[in-house]
Amino acid sequence: MKKYIFVIVVLICFNVKSQNNYTGYHSDAFLLQSGSNSSAIPEANFVIGFPGLSNGSFGLEWPLSLNEVLVKGVDDSLRASLPFINSNLESQNTLLFGAHNQLFHLGFKVGAEKKVFAYVGSEIVADVGFQFSDDLIDYLSNGNAKFLNQQVNLRDEKFETSVYHSLYLGTAVDVNEKLNVGLRIKLLTGLANVHTDHMDIGMYTDSNSTPIYATTLSADLLIQTSGRGAMDDTLEFDPLLNSGFAFDLGASYQYNEKLGFSFALNDLGSITWDEQNNEYYTTEGEVSYVFEGLTQSSAGAENLQEQMEEIVDSLTTTMQPTTKTGTYTTQLSPNLYLGANYKLTDKHQFSFLFHNTKKLDRAYNALSLGYQFNLAKSLQLLASYQNVRGMNNLGAGFVWSPGPVQMHMILDNTLSADVFDAKNFYLQFGISLRYGHNKQMASKED
Numbered sequence: 001m002k003k004y005i006f007v008i009v010v011l012i013c014f015n016v017k018s019q020n021n022y023t024g025y026h027s028d029a030f031l032l033q034s035g036s037n038s039s040a041i042p043e044a045n046f047v048i049g050f051p052g053l054s055n056g057s058f059g060l061e062w063p064l065s066l067n068e069v070l071v072k073g074v075d076d077s078l079r080a081s082l083p084f085i086n087s088n089l090e091s092q093n094t095l096l097f098g099a100h101n102q103l104f105h106l107g108f109k110v111g112a113e114k115k116v117f118a119y120v121g122s123e124i125v126a127d128v129g130f131q132f133s134d135d136l137i138d139y140l141s142n143g144n145a146k147f148l149n150q151q152v153n154l155r156d157e158k159f160e161t162s163v164y165h166s167l168y169l170g171t172a173v174d175v176n177e178k179l180n181v182g183l184r185i186k187l188l189t190g191l192a193n194v195h196t197d198h199m200d201i202g203m204y205t206d207s208n209s210t211p212i213y214a215t216t217l218s219a220d221l222l223i224q225t226s227g228r229g230a231m232d233d234t235l236e237f238d239p240l241l242n243s244g245f246a247f248d249l250g251a252s253y254q255y256n257e258k259l260g261f262s263f264a265l266n267d268l269g270s271i272t273w274d275e276q277n278n279e280y281y282t283t284e285g286e287v288s289y290v291f292e293g294l295t296q297s298s299a300g301a302e303n304l305q306e307q308m309e310e311i312v313d314s315l316t317t318t319m320q321p322t323t324k325t326g327t328y329t330t331q332l333s334p335n336l337y338l339g340a341n342y343k344l345t346d347k348h349q350f351s352f353l354f355h356n357t358k359k360l361d362r363a364y365n366a367l368s369l370g371y372q373f374n375l376a377k378s379l380q381l382l383a384s385y386q387n388v389r390g391m392n393n394l395g396a397g398f399v400w401s402p403g404p405v406q407m408h409m410i411l412d413n414t415l416s417a418d419v420f421d422a423k424n425f426y427l428q429f430g431i432s433l434r435y436g437h438n439k440q441m442a443s444k445e446d
Contacts, residue, residue, distance in 0.1 A: 021057075022368035022412065023384040023395035024428060026341045026351035029408035031055040031105065031432050034119075034172075036337055037264040038182030039250035041117045041172045042107070045436030049105030049121065056101045057428035061389075063093035066420040082141030089134040092156050096359055097128040105432070107170075115174035123166050124191075127333060131158040131360045144205040144215060154201040158360050161194040162330060163227075164244070164271055172250075182250040190242030190271045192227030195330050199223065200286070211292050219319055220286040224328050226273040237277050244271030246332055257343070264337040272329045281321040289318045333358050347374045364389050378402050382410065391423055406432050 024032035030047060033040035035055055049055065068088040070078040100123060107119030133156040139147065170184035202218040226242060246269020252262045291311065334357065341351040351370035356363065370384040384395040397410030412426035 021428070022353055022355065022366065022386050022388075023370060023382050023397050023410045024399075024408060025337065025339060025353050025368075026349070026370055026372060027382050027397075027399050027408065028372075028374075028380045028401065029399045029406060029430065030434070031102070031406075031430055032408060032428070034107075034170075035102075036266070036335075037250040037252065037262055037339075038170050038184040038248045038266075039172050039180040039252045039262070039264070040182065041109075041174055041180055042434065043437060044434035045109045045114060046434065047105070047107040047119070048433040048435075049102055050431040050433065051104050052101065053429070053431050054102045054105050055123075055428075055430040055432075057099070057426065059096075059098045059424070059426045061094070061096040061424040063090070063095065063423070064088055065423050070420075082137060086134055086137045086141055089137060091134055092362075093132055093134065094360060094362075095130045097126070099126040100124070102430070109436075117172045119170050121168050121170075123168070124163070125166060126163045127161070129158070129160045129360045131156060131362075133157065139203065144203065144213075147203070148205050148207045148213075150204070152203045155199070157199050157201070158196045159194055159223075160196060160360060161192065162190070162271070162332075163192040164242075165189040165191060165239075166246075170248075178254045180252040182248075184248040184250075184266075186246040186248070186269065188244030188246060188269065188271050189239050190226060190244065190273055190277075191239050193225065193242075193271070193273055193330060195224045195328065197222040197224060197328075215291045216288055217291065217315075217319070218286055218288040219283050221281070221283050221321065223281045223321070224273070224278065224326075225281070226278045228279055238274075239277070241274035241276055242271060243274075244332075245269050259343075260341050262337070262339040262341075264335075264339075266335040266337075267332040268334055270329050270331045272327060275325050275327045278325050278328070280324040280326055282324060283319070283321050287318055289315055291315075348372075349374075368395075384412075386412065388424065393424065395426070397428070401434075404433050404435055406434055 021032055021036045025036050027033070030040060030042040030044075031049060031054055064085065069080055069085055071081045071084050073079055103122040103124065105119065105121035107117055110116045110118055133154060135152060136154055136157060139152060166186045166188055168184050168186045170182065172180060172182035174180055199221040200219070201221075203215060205213055205215045207213060227237065227239075246267055248264065248266040248268070250262070250264040252260065254260045336356040338354040339351065341349055343349045349372040351372065353368040353370065355366040355368070358364070366386060366388040368384050368386045370382070373381045375381055378401045380399040382395070382397040382399065386393040386395060393412060395410060395412035397408065399406065399408045401407075408428065408430050410426075410428040412428075
């Protein structure tokens with residue numbers, strides 16, 4: 001039963017936030033504002049997130065479009081081509097996936113003047129990244145003939161996965177007519193993790209060796225995992241032992257009636273994965289194996305199958321990692337937001353957003369220019385132009401606020417009219433309920 005519960009939790013998470021909130025950052029959707037900037041304060045006195053649907057999103061990025069993977073054959077059929085793929089790859093390539101599902105959210109204003117907004121909530125977060133080099137694809141597609149007497153080192157390959165639950169407590173304070181500040185504290189529980197501490201793989205083919213073309217394979221790796229025992233019952237798994245702590249900081253400053261600025265620094269923290277839930281896979285230093293090929297005489301008396309079995313057995317004995325356990329700690333991927341917005345009229349607003357984060361030990365930057373159009377009192381239309389890690393994109397969405405209900409939906413890959421050119425996909429959605437209205441806050445925002 002334990003492993004089925006674990007699978008259900010992970011599926012819930014993966015079917016629904018990446019840290020991309022470019023189009024919705026300056027929108028009227030309060031849960032989108034608050035999710036990225038802890039200083040956000042709603043007009044309403046009470047905000048209740050619809051359980052399981054209040055704020056969810058799904059994001060995926062991949063290094064190549066289908067037009068950079070598939071080639072057309074003589075019969076007009078499409079097929080994947082490794083040489084073509086390799087010609088379009090960069091030296092380092094990443095595939096990123098993020099998902100977030102807010103399980104519940106409850107917030108309310110306190111104090112006689114309602115200048116403090118306090119809230120509590122719960123969410124499940126998934127963050128997955130895979131990095132690989134063009135040398136790996138080149139070696140797989142061309143074999144070792146291209147690399148005779150050259151040392152091939154694969155050190156950029158990494159796989160990182162982290163799935164965790166976050167119970168958060170936050171407060172946003174209306175300091176004065178111009179300044180809001182916010183703090184959010186997160187108590188984390190790790191559900192699953194794969195962490196590549198290091199993975200160094202080398203290949204060297206010697207054309208002058210005896211026998212000729214002997215290939216030396218070397219490996220030095222340490223991969224740490226947590227949560228695998230929940231899937232196959234090989235380990236006693238207690239997610240409460242995987243604990244962590246993080247916090248978010250935010251501030252918003254209204255320079256004048258039209259111009260405002262904001263700052264947010266999120267996900268500063270870590271998770272410690274307990275030894276009881278973990279397995280390590282390590283070579284315990286560098287190991288090597290020399291492959292000298294197969295022997296085949298003109299008489300053909302040798303048994304090639306037996307030779308292959310011996311090679312596989314020797315390779316497995318030499319290169320197979322040993323399994324250990326131990327406690328380790330991983331850091332969350334921090335997110336920095338710098339925003340500015342200009343209110344042209346009551347209906348038209350323009351915005352700017354800079355986002356910086358870190359994935360797989362690499363810094364990623366994004367710039368977004370946004371437009372918010374208040375079509376009606378209860379309906380806001382959103383649009384944005386984005387440059388995300390060098391990829392241009394357009395986003396569009398809406399915020400609908402009929403009565404106490406507020407709904408939002410955003411799609412951030414509308415520039416790719418042809419699915420064969422797409423390299424990313426982002427979807428955000430949510431439903432919340434709002435009660436009460438603070439006239440002082442409304443007059444401040446007007």
